[in-house]
Amino acid sequence: MDKTSTYTFKFVCILFLSTQMVLAGGSKKKEETTALRKQIYNLHKVDDETTSIPYLERYLDLSQNELYFKLLYAKALLYRNDLSVPRPDEPAEDRINKAKLIQKNYNLSSKLFQENVLHLEKVRPRDPNLGRWYYLWAFSEWFSDNKEKSIKLFQKAVKLDYRLTESYYNIASLYESLGQWQDASLYWRKFEKAEKELEEED
Template sequence: MDKIIICISKFLILFLVCTFSVFAGGSKKKEETTALKKQIYGLHKVDDETSSIPYLERYLELSQNELYFKLLYAKSLLYRNDLSVPKPDEPAEDRINKAKIIQKNYNLASKLFQENVLHLEKVRPRDPNLGRWYYLWAFSEWFSDNKEKSIKLFLKAVKLDYRLTESYYNVASLYESLGQWKDASLYWRKFEKAEKELEEED
Protein backbone atom coordinates (compact mmCIF):
# COMPACT_ATOMS: atom_id res chain seq x y z
CA MET A 1 0.00 0.00 0.00
CA ASP A 2 2.86 2.36 0.91
CA LYS A 3 4.49 1.62 -2.46
CA ILE A 4 1.27 2.55 -4.29
CA ILE A 5 1.01 5.82 -2.35
CA ILE A 6 4.68 6.63 -3.10
CA CYS A 7 4.15 5.85 -6.82
CA ILE A 8 1.01 8.01 -6.95
CA SER A 9 2.83 10.84 -5.16
CA LYS A 10 5.75 10.66 -7.59
CA PHE A 11 3.36 10.67 -10.54
CA LEU A 12 1.49 13.72 -9.18
CA ILE A 13 4.75 15.61 -8.56
CA LEU A 14 5.98 14.77 -12.07
CA PHE A 15 2.63 15.83 -13.54
CA LEU A 16 2.69 19.15 -11.64
CA VAL A 17 6.30 19.85 -12.70
CA CYS A 18 5.47 19.14 -16.37
CA THR A 19 2.31 21.25 -16.21
CA PHE A 20 4.19 24.15 -14.61
CA SER A 21 6.93 23.89 -17.27
CA VAL A 22 4.36 24.03 -20.09
CA PHE A 23 2.61 27.05 -18.58
CA ALA A 24 5.92 28.76 -17.77
CA GLY A 25 7.14 28.16 -21.34
CA GLY A 26 3.87 29.49 -22.77
CA SER A 27 4.02 32.52 -20.49
CA LYS A 28 7.63 33.24 -21.51
CA LYS A 29 6.74 32.95 -25.20
CA LYS A 30 3.79 35.30 -24.73
CA GLU A 31 6.00 37.84 -22.96
CA GLU A 32 8.58 37.68 -25.75
CA THR A 33 6.01 38.02 -28.56
CA THR A 34 4.38 40.97 -26.76
CA ALA A 35 7.77 42.70 -26.40
CA LEU A 36 8.60 41.99 -30.06
CA LYS A 37 5.23 43.38 -31.22
CA LYS A 38 5.84 46.57 -29.27
CA GLN A 39 9.31 46.93 -30.80
CA ILE A 40 8.02 46.27 -34.35
CA TYR A 41 5.10 48.70 -34.06
CA GLY A 42 7.39 51.37 -32.62
CA LEU A 43 9.87 51.09 -35.50
CA HIS A 44 7.17 51.07 -38.18
CA LYS A 45 5.55 54.10 -36.59
CA VAL A 46 8.73 56.11 -37.26
CA ASP A 47 9.25 54.53 -40.74
CA ASP A 48 12.30 52.54 -39.65
CA GLU A 49 11.30 49.31 -41.35
CA THR A 50 14.91 48.16 -41.82
CA SER A 51 15.61 48.05 -38.08
CA SER A 52 12.44 46.02 -37.54
CA ILE A 53 13.63 43.12 -39.75
CA PRO A 54 15.44 41.07 -37.05
CA TYR A 55 12.50 41.55 -34.65
CA LEU A 56 10.05 40.44 -37.35
CA GLU A 57 12.16 37.39 -38.17
CA ARG A 58 12.23 36.38 -34.49
CA TYR A 59 8.51 37.07 -34.09
CA LEU A 60 7.68 34.89 -37.10
CA GLU A 61 9.83 32.09 -35.67
CA LEU A 62 7.59 32.13 -32.59
CA SER A 63 4.28 32.81 -34.41
CA GLN A 64 4.54 31.32 -37.88
CA ASN A 65 0.91 31.84 -38.93
CA GLU A 66 0.65 35.59 -38.27
CA LEU A 67 -0.58 36.95 -41.62
CA TYR A 68 -0.28 40.64 -40.73
CA PHE A 69 3.32 40.29 -39.52
CA LYS A 70 4.29 38.37 -42.67
CA LEU A 71 3.01 41.35 -44.66
CA LEU A 72 4.94 43.75 -42.43
CA TYR A 73 8.05 41.63 -43.02
CA ALA A 74 7.55 41.82 -46.80
CA LYS A 75 7.10 45.60 -46.54
CA SER A 76 10.28 45.89 -44.45
CA LEU A 77 12.26 43.96 -47.07
CA LEU A 78 10.86 46.23 -49.78
CA TYR A 79 11.90 49.39 -47.88
CA ARG A 80 15.21 47.93 -46.72
CA ASN A 81 18.09 50.44 -46.79
CA ASP A 82 21.00 48.56 -45.21
CA LEU A 83 22.20 46.67 -48.30
CA SER A 84 25.34 47.89 -50.05
CA VAL A 85 24.65 49.43 -53.46
CA PRO A 86 27.10 48.54 -56.27
CA LYS A 87 29.45 51.40 -57.23
CA PRO A 88 30.91 51.96 -60.72
CA ASP A 89 34.51 52.06 -59.44
CA GLU A 90 34.28 48.68 -57.66
CA PRO A 91 35.57 45.41 -59.14
CA ALA A 92 33.00 43.70 -61.36
CA GLU A 93 32.72 40.68 -59.05
CA ASP A 94 31.86 42.89 -56.05
CA ARG A 95 29.21 44.74 -58.06
CA ILE A 96 27.68 41.46 -59.23
CA ASN A 97 27.59 40.02 -55.69
CA LYS A 98 25.97 43.15 -54.26
CA ALA A 99 23.39 43.20 -57.07
CA LYS A 100 22.58 39.52 -56.39
CA ILE A 101 21.97 40.21 -52.68
CA ILE A 102 19.67 43.14 -53.50
CA GLN A 103 17.80 41.05 -56.09
CA LYS A 104 17.41 38.16 -53.65
CA ASN A 105 15.93 40.57 -51.09
CA TYR A 106 13.33 41.92 -53.56
CA ASN A 107 12.52 38.41 -54.78
CA LEU A 108 11.82 37.32 -51.20
CA ALA A 109 9.62 40.40 -50.66
CA SER A 110 7.59 39.67 -53.81
CA LYS A 111 7.23 35.98 -52.81
CA LEU A 112 5.96 36.95 -49.34
CA PHE A 113 3.58 39.54 -50.77
CA GLN A 114 2.17 37.08 -53.28
CA GLU A 115 1.52 34.37 -50.69
CA ASN A 116 0.08 36.66 -48.05
CA VAL A 117 -1.80 39.31 -50.05
CA LEU A 118 -3.68 36.56 -51.88
CA HIS A 119 -4.40 34.87 -48.56
CA LEU A 120 -5.59 38.16 -47.06
CA GLU A 121 -7.90 38.70 -50.04
CA LYS A 122 -9.33 35.22 -49.53
CA VAL A 123 -9.98 35.50 -45.78
CA ARG A 124 -10.77 39.24 -45.60
CA PRO A 125 -11.89 40.40 -49.08
CA ARG A 126 -13.20 43.72 -47.67
CA ASP A 127 -10.05 44.60 -45.77
CA PRO A 128 -9.61 48.40 -46.19
CA ASN A 129 -5.84 48.02 -46.62
CA LEU A 130 -6.00 45.37 -49.36
CA GLY A 131 -5.40 47.90 -52.13
CA ARG A 132 -2.36 49.29 -50.30
CA TRP A 133 -0.88 45.79 -49.94
CA TYR A 134 -1.37 45.19 -53.69
CA TYR A 135 0.34 48.53 -54.31
CA LEU A 136 3.42 47.49 -52.28
CA TRP A 137 3.43 44.06 -53.92
CA ALA A 138 3.48 45.80 -57.32
CA PHE A 139 6.64 47.68 -56.33
CA SER A 140 8.37 44.49 -55.22
CA GLU A 141 7.62 42.94 -58.63
CA TRP A 142 8.87 46.10 -60.37
CA PHE A 143 12.14 45.97 -58.41
CA SER A 144 12.38 42.25 -59.24
CA ASP A 145 12.14 43.27 -62.93
CA ASN A 146 8.70 41.68 -63.43
CA LYS A 147 7.27 44.75 -65.16
CA GLU A 148 4.21 43.19 -66.78
CA LYS A 149 3.14 41.62 -63.49
CA SER A 150 3.79 44.92 -61.71
CA ILE A 151 1.45 46.74 -64.12
CA LYS A 152 -1.37 44.27 -63.39
CA LEU A 153 -0.86 44.65 -59.64
CA PHE A 154 -0.86 48.46 -59.74
CA LEU A 155 -4.14 48.37 -61.69
CA LYS A 156 -5.62 45.92 -59.17
CA ALA A 157 -4.49 48.22 -56.33
CA VAL A 158 -6.25 51.30 -57.74
CA LYS A 159 -9.34 49.23 -58.52
CA LEU A 160 -9.52 48.24 -54.85
CA ASP A 161 -8.69 51.74 -53.60
CA TYR A 162 -9.39 54.66 -55.99
CA ARG A 163 -7.23 56.96 -53.84
CA LEU A 164 -4.09 55.13 -54.99
CA THR A 165 -3.87 57.38 -58.06
CA GLU A 166 -0.06 57.01 -58.10
CA SER A 167 -0.75 53.55 -59.50
CA TYR A 168 -1.62 55.14 -62.86
CA TYR A 169 1.58 57.20 -62.72
CA ASN A 170 3.64 54.05 -62.07
CA VAL A 171 1.87 52.12 -64.84
CA ALA A 172 2.60 54.96 -67.29
CA SER A 173 6.28 54.92 -66.23
CA LEU A 174 6.46 51.17 -66.65
CA TYR A 175 4.92 51.31 -70.13
CA GLU A 176 7.43 54.01 -71.08
CA SER A 177 10.30 51.81 -69.88
CA LEU A 178 8.91 49.03 -72.09
CA GLY A 179 8.72 51.40 -75.08
CA GLN A 180 4.93 51.16 -75.25
CA TRP A 181 4.29 54.87 -75.77
CA LYS A 182 0.60 54.63 -76.65
CA ASP A 183 -0.22 52.76 -73.43
CA ALA A 184 2.02 55.13 -71.45
CA SER A 185 0.14 58.14 -72.83
CA LEU A 186 -3.21 56.57 -71.90
CA TYR A 187 -2.17 56.07 -68.29
CA TRP A 188 -0.61 59.54 -68.00
CA ARG A 189 -4.04 60.89 -68.90
CA LYS A 190 -5.74 58.54 -66.42
CA PHE A 191 -3.36 59.72 -63.71
CA GLU A 192 -4.09 63.40 -64.39
CA LYS A 193 -7.84 62.76 -64.43
CA ALA A 194 -7.77 60.72 -61.21
CA GLU A 195 -5.67 63.36 -59.44
CA LYS A 196 -8.07 66.09 -60.50
CA GLU A 197 -11.06 64.08 -59.24
CA LEU A 198 -9.35 63.53 -55.89
CA GLU A 199 -8.66 67.27 -55.55
CA GLU A 200 -12.29 68.09 -56.32
CA GLU A 201 -13.43 65.51 -53.76
CA ASP A 202 -11.26 67.12 -51.07
Protein backbone atom coordinates (compact mmCIF):
# COMPACT_ATOMS: atom_id res chain seq x y z
CA MET A 1 0.00 0.00 0.00
CA ASP A 2 1.58 3.33 -1.07
CA LYS A 3 1.67 6.51 1.02
CA THR A 4 -1.35 8.14 -0.68
CA SER A 5 -3.48 5.03 -0.21
CA THR A 6 -2.47 4.83 3.45
CA TYR A 7 -3.45 8.45 4.08
CA THR A 8 -6.74 7.99 2.20
CA PHE A 9 -7.52 4.87 4.23
CA LYS A 10 -6.76 6.65 7.53
CA PHE A 11 -8.88 9.65 6.49
CA VAL A 12 -11.84 7.42 5.59
CA CYS A 13 -11.53 5.56 8.93
CA ILE A 14 -11.40 8.82 10.92
CA LEU A 15 -14.37 10.20 8.94
CA PHE A 16 -16.35 7.00 9.53
CA LEU A 17 -15.62 7.02 13.29
CA SER A 18 -16.47 10.73 13.57
CA THR A 19 -19.77 10.18 11.76
CA GLN A 20 -20.61 7.26 14.03
CA MET A 21 -19.87 9.37 17.12
CA VAL A 22 -22.01 12.25 15.86
CA LEU A 23 -24.87 9.87 15.05
CA ALA A 24 -24.56 8.20 18.45
CA GLY A 25 -24.53 11.61 20.17
CA GLY A 26 -27.54 12.77 18.14
CA SER A 27 -29.40 9.56 18.95
CA LYS A 28 -28.65 9.93 22.67
CA LYS A 29 -29.84 13.56 22.63
CA LYS A 30 -33.04 12.55 20.84
CA GLU A 31 -33.72 9.83 23.41
CA GLU A 32 -33.16 12.27 26.28
CA THR A 33 -35.37 15.01 24.79
CA THR A 34 -38.14 12.47 24.10
CA ALA A 35 -37.99 11.22 27.71
CA LEU A 36 -37.96 14.78 29.07
CA ARG A 37 -40.89 15.80 26.87
CA LYS A 38 -42.92 12.87 28.13
CA GLN A 39 -42.06 13.68 31.75
CA ILE A 40 -43.00 17.35 31.30
CA TYR A 41 -46.34 16.53 29.65
CA ASN A 42 -47.23 14.07 32.41
CA LEU A 43 -46.45 16.59 35.17
CA HIS A 44 -48.42 19.39 33.50
CA LYS A 45 -51.37 17.04 32.99
CA VAL A 46 -51.67 16.68 36.77
CA ASP A 47 -50.94 20.40 37.42
CA ASP A 48 -47.55 19.67 38.99
CA GLU A 49 -45.75 22.56 37.31
CA THR A 50 -43.22 23.01 40.11
CA THR A 51 -41.80 19.50 39.75
CA SER A 52 -41.51 20.03 36.00
CA ILE A 53 -39.15 23.03 36.34
CA PRO A 54 -35.79 21.12 36.37
CA TYR A 55 -36.99 18.91 33.49
CA LEU A 56 -37.98 22.00 31.49
CA GLU A 57 -34.63 23.66 32.20
CA ARG A 58 -32.75 20.57 31.00
CA TYR A 59 -35.01 20.24 27.95
CA LEU A 60 -34.43 23.88 26.98
CA ASP A 61 -30.68 23.38 27.39
CA LEU A 62 -30.90 20.67 24.74
CA SER A 63 -33.54 22.32 22.52
CA GLN A 64 -33.17 26.07 22.85
CA ASN A 65 -35.63 27.09 20.14
CA GLU A 66 -38.69 25.23 21.42
CA LEU A 67 -41.29 28.00 21.66
CA TYR A 68 -44.02 25.87 23.28
CA PHE A 69 -41.69 24.58 26.01
CA LYS A 70 -40.46 28.10 26.76
CA LEU A 71 -44.10 29.03 27.38
CA LEU A 72 -44.56 25.97 29.59
CA TYR A 73 -41.47 27.03 31.53
CA ALA A 74 -42.89 30.53 32.03
CA LYS A 75 -46.15 28.97 33.24
CA ALA A 76 -44.31 26.62 35.61
CA LEU A 77 -42.46 29.58 37.15
CA LEU A 78 -45.75 31.45 37.54
CA TYR A 79 -47.36 28.51 39.37
CA ARG A 80 -44.32 27.31 41.32
CA ASN A 81 -44.98 26.57 45.00
CA ASP A 82 -41.56 25.63 46.35
CA LEU A 83 -40.36 29.13 47.29
CA SER A 84 -40.53 30.01 50.99
CA VAL A 85 -42.95 32.80 51.83
CA PRO A 86 -41.62 35.44 54.27
CA ARG A 87 -43.08 35.15 57.79
CA PRO A 88 -43.65 38.13 60.12
CA ASP A 89 -41.71 36.43 62.96
CA GLU A 90 -38.53 36.00 60.86
CA PRO A 91 -35.52 38.33 60.94
CA ALA A 92 -35.87 41.24 58.49
CA GLU A 93 -32.93 40.05 56.36
CA ASP A 94 -34.50 36.60 55.87
CA ARG A 95 -37.82 38.16 54.88
CA ILE A 96 -36.09 40.47 52.38
CA ASN A 97 -34.09 37.61 50.82
CA LYS A 98 -37.18 35.43 50.45
CA ALA A 99 -39.16 38.30 48.93
CA LYS A 100 -36.31 38.95 46.47
CA LEU A 101 -36.29 35.30 45.34
CA ILE A 102 -40.04 35.34 44.78
CA GLN A 103 -39.82 38.63 42.86
CA LYS A 104 -36.94 37.33 40.75
CA ASN A 105 -38.99 34.24 39.86
CA TYR A 106 -42.03 36.29 38.75
CA ASN A 107 -39.81 38.71 36.82
CA LEU A 108 -38.28 35.79 34.90
CA SER A 109 -41.75 34.39 34.23
CA SER A 110 -43.01 37.71 32.84
CA LYS A 111 -39.84 38.14 30.72
CA LEU A 112 -40.28 34.67 29.19
CA PHE A 113 -43.98 35.28 28.54
CA GLN A 114 -43.26 38.61 26.88
CA GLU A 115 -40.61 37.21 24.54
CA ASN A 116 -42.50 34.07 23.61
CA VAL A 117 -46.15 35.15 23.57
CA LEU A 118 -45.25 37.99 21.19
CA HIS A 119 -43.26 35.54 19.05
CA LEU A 120 -46.16 33.08 19.05
CA GLU A 121 -48.53 35.86 17.95
CA LYS A 122 -46.16 36.73 15.12
CA VAL A 123 -45.67 33.19 13.78
CA ARG A 124 -49.12 31.78 14.63
CA PRO A 125 -51.58 34.70 14.94
CA ARG A 126 -54.58 32.33 14.83
CA ASP A 127 -53.31 30.00 17.55
CA PRO A 128 -56.41 29.02 19.60
CA ASN A 129 -54.44 29.24 22.87
CA LEU A 130 -53.04 32.72 22.27
CA GLY A 131 -55.63 34.37 24.52
CA ARG A 132 -54.84 31.91 27.32
CA TRP A 133 -51.11 32.71 27.07
CA TYR A 134 -51.88 36.43 27.27
CA TYR A 135 -54.02 35.68 30.32
CA LEU A 136 -51.14 33.90 32.08
CA TRP A 137 -48.70 36.62 31.05
CA ALA A 138 -51.06 39.18 32.65
CA PHE A 139 -50.82 37.32 35.97
CA SER A 140 -47.03 37.26 35.84
CA GLU A 141 -47.03 41.05 35.36
CA TRP A 142 -49.54 41.46 38.20
CA PHE A 143 -47.33 39.41 40.53
CA SER A 144 -44.33 41.48 39.36
CA ASP A 145 -46.30 44.56 40.47
CA ASN A 146 -46.78 45.89 36.93
CA LYS A 147 -50.49 46.53 37.39
CA GLU A 148 -51.12 48.85 34.45
CA LYS A 149 -49.41 46.42 32.07
CA SER A 150 -51.36 43.55 33.60
CA ILE A 151 -54.66 45.35 32.89
CA LYS A 152 -53.73 45.79 29.21
CA LEU A 153 -52.79 42.13 28.90
CA PHE A 154 -56.05 40.94 30.48
CA GLN A 155 -57.91 43.19 28.02
CA LYS A 156 -55.99 41.62 25.13
CA ALA A 157 -56.64 38.10 26.49
CA VAL A 158 -60.42 38.50 26.59
CA LYS A 159 -60.39 40.20 23.19
CA LEU A 160 -58.65 37.13 21.74
CA ASP A 161 -60.85 34.67 23.66
CA TYR A 162 -64.25 35.91 24.88
CA ARG A 163 -64.53 32.88 27.19
CA LEU A 164 -61.81 34.31 29.44
CA THR A 165 -64.41 36.30 31.37
CA GLU A 166 -62.25 36.14 34.53
CA SER A 167 -60.15 38.79 32.78
CA TYR A 168 -62.86 41.36 33.52
CA TYR A 169 -62.93 40.26 37.16
CA ASN A 170 -59.15 40.62 37.42
CA ILE A 171 -59.17 44.03 35.72
CA ALA A 172 -61.84 45.24 38.17
CA SER A 173 -59.73 43.98 41.10
CA LEU A 174 -56.63 45.70 39.72
CA TYR A 175 -58.46 49.00 39.24
CA GLU A 176 -59.74 48.76 42.83
CA SER A 177 -56.20 48.21 44.10
CA LEU A 178 -55.17 51.35 42.19
CA GLY A 179 -58.05 53.33 43.73
CA GLN A 180 -59.74 53.82 40.33
CA TRP A 181 -63.26 53.05 41.52
CA GLN A 182 -65.12 54.20 38.40
CA ASP A 183 -63.07 51.94 36.13
CA ALA A 184 -63.42 49.10 38.62
CA SER A 185 -67.21 49.49 38.62
CA LEU A 186 -67.27 49.42 34.81
CA TYR A 187 -65.34 46.16 34.71
CA TRP A 188 -67.44 44.54 37.46
CA ARG A 189 -70.45 45.18 35.22
CA LYS A 190 -68.60 43.80 32.18
CA PHE A 191 -67.73 40.68 34.16
CA GLU A 192 -71.35 40.10 35.25
CA LYS A 193 -72.62 40.64 31.70
CA ALA A 194 -70.00 38.33 30.13
CA GLU A 195 -70.69 35.58 32.69
CA LYS A 196 -74.43 35.80 32.00
CA GLU A 197 -73.85 35.57 28.24
CA LEU A 198 -71.63 32.51 28.70
CA GLU A 199 -74.29 30.81 30.82
CA GLU A 200 -76.93 31.48 28.16
CA GLU A 201 -74.60 30.13 25.47
CA ASP A 202 -74.12 26.87 27.42
